[in-house]
Amino acid sequence: MTTWQAIILGIVQGVTEFLPISSSGHLVLLQKLWNISGEELLFITFLHLGTLIAVVWALRNEVRWLIRHPWSRTARMILVALIPTAVVGGLFEEIFEDLFQSGITVGFEFVITGVVLWWMDSVGNTAQSEDDMSPADALWIGTLQGAAILPALSRSGLTIAAALWRGMSREAAARFSFLLSVPAILGATVVELDDVFEDPSLINGTNWTAIGLGTLAAVIAGYFAVKGTMWLLNRSRMRIFAVYVWVLAAFVLVDQIWLHHWFPPLF
Secondary structure: OOHHHHHHHHHHHHHHHHOOOOHHHHHHHHHHHHOOOOOHHHHHHHHHHHHHHHHHHHOHHHHHHHHHOOOOHHHHHHHHHHHHHHHHHHHHHHHHHHHHHHOOOHHHHHHHHHHHHHHHOOOOOOOOOHHHOOHHHHHHHHHHHHHOOOOOOOHHHHHHHHHHHOOOOHHHHHHHHHHHHHHHHHHHHHHHHHHHHHOHHHOOOOOHHHHHHHHHHHHHHHHHHHHHHHHHHHOOOOHHHHHHHHHHHHHHHHHHHHHOOOOOOOO
16 A cells, blocks of 8 residues: 555545545445555554544534533433444444455445435424433434444434434534544544554554554544534535435446446346
């Protein structure tokens, strides 16, 4: 992996982690198109760290408030939402890893993401905030966050859609989704770092310049993606992204059905 590939991957990770178009789906696409091996993609651990820094910085006032009020309703609902996320991730971890490596379901998952995004623009706005959430609301949101471990299901898209479906306002839905991503990304980063340090061969010969620049790119791109998603969601502009992911889905499915060049064939 070259330095320029690392920077591009960092930008893609930062943008797609928070725009509702699936970061893991895009990374699978680039992995297939560039023929990047799984070991080289372990530097995604540091990209996750970059997106974590980005969302914490973008929502620093909200994060600071939660730290000062750890027993607030918002904090409690985040903890409740993390329960089904952890359960789904733990039960289906191996299946998700196999699907990520093969990319066989990416096309269908992009289709589903597009349908969700298209639906989001049809939902009317309300005045409900995080203080109006029930544990059932949090459980639904957390369950869909767990399902978004599938490569091309957008985590932000599914969690925002779930919050809208449960009656939250657009601003509150986006804010809760991004705050919920903080412990989720942190947990994933810790697990990945543990795997990296258990195998010293993954560290030897690492291009730290590429990793550093890729991580910096993820921080900058992620910060603007958080702000941009909240702005676009409030103005019902999600169908733009629905069309975009459907184009990606068409590309993947055409390759799987006829070309057989990058992705595993469907038949």
